[in-house]
Amino acid sequence: MAALTLADVTKVFSDGSDDAVIAVDGVDMEIRDGEFLVLVGPSGCGKSTTLRMIAGLESVTQGEIRLGDRRINDVAPADRNIAMVFQSYALYPHMTVRENMSFGLEESTGMADAEVAATVEESASMMGIEELLDRKPSDLSGGQQQRVALGRAIVRDPEAFLMDEPLSNLDAKLRATMRTELQRIQEELGVTTVYVTHDQTEAMTMGDRIAVLDEGVLQQVGTPLECYHEPANRFVAGFIGEPSMNFFDVERQGTRLVADRFDYPLSEATHAALGDTTELALGIRPEDIELVGEPGDHAFETVVDVVEPMGDANACYLTFDRSGTDPETFVATVGGMQQVEAGQPAVAHLPESAIHLFDRATGEALR
């Protein structure tokens, strides 16, 4: 096994005209030996391109990719000892599962026939697909095909796994099962893994660490909880978490934050953390807003606009002015037992310990 290092990795797609696309922009990160790293970000942010450069399916415009101590920029994909699993499974339709898994194994590893057969059986058992070895892909469900694709990656005993949205074609229930299974297998094998998804739930639940990408630029690398509780900037704060963090534009006047609809006094410590910045965004997660108590310094009178049941909790959309044609709302999640009804007044408490403050110009988190 080996660590994977990306040093200042950049990819520019250019067709010779003026409109070159910088798909990946100076990405620096190290995926530790045996780590499960989830690369997450919105559509078009450069996730697949990053993965394809690691796999060797796309050239690197600038920077260096290392697997262990080895620079692999110019190593052919087949010689990188990296296995990739795609969303589309990419199985050979005319081959059986066994043939799909063993295809090319003899040539690439020099294993004898019997050894290939035994390795395939072992990987198949790990994926729970022993019964399917003699079937063709067309006779398998989507979930089974994905297991075969994973089995085919495992059988190669690679130094790293790359997975590009491998579960996105499966239904929600199967996806949840496969998520835990993938984690189990990755842990068992201890293979350095980069897993691409745009689904932040997958990112939060699967990765040892997550790397958040936006417009080709790496925004933050951290454990899921670090990215959740200490987002480096407004983008990460808004991307991680469901429902998303609420943001209010505020202006700092002395030791107060002044928003359109409320004034928010700051403690000395928070005030000091903000330096000279005056144009800020105040962020607060829906679950950190409390709908209890009386109006006060950090508690404001609002009206419940819409209540959306989420199972064990309700997403409660609040507004300062429900009479407008398009009332601006923010969302609080409250326990399912708490009585909240559309049209009713509610006092929203935004505890100072829970607020995040961002420089509105740069997006950088100041607190």
Ligand code: ATP
């Ligand atoms: P998605 O989640 O939608 O797959 P992504 O985050 O994986 O998106 P990429 O597929 O890596 O994003 O694309 C990043 C950017 O590079 C996009 O703007 C895309 O249009 C562009 N791009 C990708 N491949 C090419 C290519 N072969 N030629 C030109 N531009 C490309």
